[in-house]
Amino acid sequence: MSQDVEQHSTHWVGDGQSSVLEGRLGIFVRKLLSHSRLSTDDQAAIAALPFSLRSMEPNAYILSEGERASICPVILSGFAYRQKTSAEGGRQIVALKIPGDPLDFQSLYLQCADHDLQALTRVELAIFSLKDLEKLVAPRPALARAVLIDILIEASIGREWLLNIGRRNALSRLAHLLCELHCRVEQIAKKRIEAFEVPLTQEQLADLLGLTPVHINRTIKTLEETGAVQRVNRRMQLGDVRTLRKIAEFSDIYLHQNEASKG
Template sequence: MLIRKLGSIARLSDEEQQAIACLPIAVRPLPAAQDIVREGDRPSQCCLILDGWVCRYQLLGEGKRQIFSFHIPGDIPDLQSLHLPVMDHSVSTVTKATVGFIPHEAMLELTATYPGIAAILWRDTLVDGAIFREWMVGMGRRTATQAIAHLFCEMYAKLEAVGLATNHRYKLPVTQADLGDALGLSNVHVNRVLRELRERNLITLQGGWLEILNWAELTKLSEFDPMYLHMGRRAA
């Protein structure tokens, strides 16, 4: 999954792919809602998502949660721990997940030996920053309908780029509470927006699968422009 993810950003040579494949990795299955690393931790390894969905979040007063981002197979959501020794947020599974833990020493050796891989990881980190900015605009200036529609478009573009979505349909395993925590909305408000999007024949959401029925109209409604994802070799 890491080779597929990095390969969607830039071309990897056979030697670079082999180096990634030889990384030492400890694979662990994890249940849903399981913290992988917590705010304040000093991790010595990075986590690579092999299956399932993961989120980054912080807990606020009275236990309120703010989700910063959702992550899919191929992502390394705590890559910053390579250079920032203390975690300033937590990383948790959203669904059942399979996670691979790669020692920092191995990642640092990989990036030192293969500067092309280091450049791709740096680019991926910069894209994370672009996604944070887009989410900030969404929570600050978009309507609830626009914000949810925009998130649906973003996740499709990311999943399609690594071969996990096609024909504007993908597995969406997050709950209404997760969407609310990501976009600063109540469960009631999220439910109302989902009903509106269905009634406008823009989406169907059934059995955990989201299908975008009218991609052009949904992107127009949400003002979704995939430029900020900097998809590289793959068009959104």
């Protein structure tokens, strides 16, 4: 988040911000504040919502295609992904979700899940009732706007992914994804992230980027040679982010990280 956005948000929410942000749901409130202006009253209302905690192991299904959801999980820790599967069994990962992300705002408005949602790593989830969320949002225009903006930003990321798969070569395709993931994690952490371990396997990267695992392996080796990434204990870590951004010709405009500065 830029300094101007941070100052603007702090002015709006007032001195009561810290107690809410330090609570169990603080990361969820920070996510909404990263793109929307919310009063201390709105933040306190979110923090007061009843929820349950649920831990899930990697690859566990959080939501299945065709299911009618009654809950909205929010990631407190770990990573998850949306996927679509073809009739022949081929998988396409269509979204990555990070700590702070709500996983199913769309079920506030749509009755049936049109994709699968799975844990990428071990995740801890805060589970909210959709009925409770509806009651919370209905009389609060700023919260309703925050929900809409969150949905719109995810759609914007989806359009960028479509461009990534359709028009970028393998090297810039992978570099672009890594730049995005780094940018999103820094935004929610509100600090610089130097060493970041990518939570995706080569097979998962292949299913996300429309490449084969062999092609992914060759592309990672090329990025290693530039210093943009490195492998530690068979896991990929980001190295020189500036080099990564140059390779990807990365622009973060589609992430809409300055939305909260709009009055």
